[in-house]
Amino acid sequence: MTKLRLGVNIDHVATVRNARGGTLPDPVRAAKLAQEAGADGITAHLREDRRHIGDGDIEALMSELTVPLNFEMAATDEMQRIALRHSPHAVCLVPERREERTTEGGLEVARDENRLAHFIAPLAEAGCRVSIFIAADRPQIEAAARIGASVVELHTGAYCDAHAEGRFDERDAELARIGDMAVYAHELGLEVHAGHGLTYETVPDIAAMPQMRELNIGHFLIGEAIFRGLQPAIAEMRRVMDEARGRDTVSPAP
Numbered sequence: 745m746t747k748l749r750l751g752v753n754i755d756h757v758a759t760v761r762n763a764r765g766g767t768l769p770d771p772v773r774a775a776k777l778a779q780e781a782g783a784d785g786i787t788a789h790l791r792e793d794r795r796h797i798g799d800g801d802i803e804a805l806m807s808e809l810t811v812p813l814n815f816e817m818a819a820t821d822e823m824q825r826i827a828l829r830h831s832p833h834a835v836c837l838v839p840e841r842r843e844e845r846t847t848e849g850g851l852e853v854a855r856d857e858n859r860l861a862h863f864i865a866p867l868a869e870a871g872c873r874v875s876i877f878i879a880a881d882r883p884q885i886e887a888a889a890r891i892g893a894s895v896v897e898l899h900t901g902a903y904c905d906a907h908a909e910g911r912f913d914e915r916d917a918e919l920a921r922i923g924d925m926a927v928y929a930h931e932l933g934l935e936v937h938a939g940h941g942l943t944y945e946t947v948p949d950i951a952a953m954p955q956m957r958e959l960n961i962g963h964f965l966i967g968e969a970i971f972r973g974l975q976p977a978i979a980e981m982r983r984v985m986d987e988a989r990g991r992d993t994v995s996p997a998p
């Protein structure tokens with residue numbers, strides 16, 4: 745099987761920094777430590793309300809990272825301008841509701857197909873790998889393929905919440921849905937990623953899906969860093985993912 749890429753999301757280092765204002769802890773320092781600990785990429789979500797990552801963080805990440813940046817953003821004109829100014833390796837379009845505590849669902853692609861097709865065209869022309877963060881849902885996957893996205897990132901939040909809350913029938917149904925939709929997206933020619941809420945307990949079954957190419961994981965790792973340190977937390981995630989994937993893995997393209 746192909747080795748899975750691990751994208752470490754450093755948003756919540758910025759959440760802690762912003763709780764007090766000032767510059768500490770520094771998300772760019774966290775990103776560099778993540779690189780050293782085996783992250784294949786860094787993910788950062790510049791929310792419209794700048795509740796965690798700020799514009800200066802994106803500037804610094806772009807100039808200081810040696811691994812690819814996956815820039816998560818809402819599909820707005822402001823964010824498109826910022827993405828085009830930096831041309832990160834990847835842009836991932838995510839839904840945003842200002843009052844939400846975290847990204848609650850996937851992007852509604854099917855109902856906004858025309859606008860999104862025009863929206864992503866200049867990003868792809870600028871060389872960004874365009875990814876769409878969606879629920880594991882057939883019509884959304886089909887729409888993502890039709891608008892010309894190269895990647896879909898399947899939202900694992902409902903699966904992880906069901907696991908954490910002991911709703912195991914729902915968890916297993918959600919896992920089966922993610923697995924089926926990973927196969928379907930792959931058949932349509934989309935690269936398949938997943939993320940949101942993943943932990944050491946929930947990652948193995950997702951990592952074992954042969955179509956998966958990348959997992960983006962943040963909140964759990966930043967929390968776990970409090971107890972064991974950031975680099976050991978990431979190294980353990982890397983180990984769990986590799987174990988789930990099996991030993992005979994081939995390194996993927998960046």
Ligand SMILES: CC(=O)[C@@H](O)[C@H](O)COP(=O)(O)O
Nearest residue numbers: 755789816838845846847940
């Ligand atoms: C899109 C996604 O799943 C992550 O970016 C996640 O949203 C982290 O940021 P929040 O916790 O602000 O939602």
Ligand SMILES: NCC(=O)COP(=O)(O)O
Nearest residue numbers: 753939940941960962963
């Ligand atoms: N796109 C998902 C992501 O970047 C990480 O989500 P989380 O692990 O912080 O919930």
